[in-house]
Amino acid sequence: MTTTPTPTAKTSATTAPTRSDSPAVALGPTALVLGVLSTVGLWVPELFVVTLPWTIIGGGLGLTLGLAGIHQARLGVGRMWASVVGTVAGAASFGWIFWLFLSVS
Structure with a gap:
């Protein structure tokens, strides 16, 4: 007579990573x-x-990460409003510095 071993650890679907656990959420x-700190x-x-x-x-990174966040938010991962505000703030600060360097030279 053979017996099947009973699992000692419970495995459930809650331990598996989900889309909300993705690093793209950040x-x-x-x-x-x-973006806000750079402005x-x-x-x-x-x-x-x-x-x-x-x-x-910070402006360049805010712009880049914001655009990536918008892409991920369209796929259903992360929040759109934070990505848009970060992109706008990063673009404003980075664009202002770029304009300032062009006007000085």
């Missing part, structure tokens, strides 16, 4: 934070020299 909020130099001119490197790097 693209929108990350773009939002980077500080636009709102506070006294901090322009201090925030210039952050504005260049």
Whole structure:
């Protein structure tokens, strides 16, 4: 007489990763934070020299991550509003720095 072993650990569908567990969920909020922090130099001119490197790097990353977040949100992963706001803020700060460098040269 053979017996089948009973599983000791329960396996359920809740332990499997879902679409909401994807790292793409963080693209929108990350773009939002980077975009908003990079626009500080636009709102506070006294901090322009201090925030210039952050504005260049954060604006470009906010724009890029926001566009990727919009793509993922269209596929059903992540939130669209955070991606759009991050993209707009990143584009505003990065575009402003780009325009400033072009006008100086």
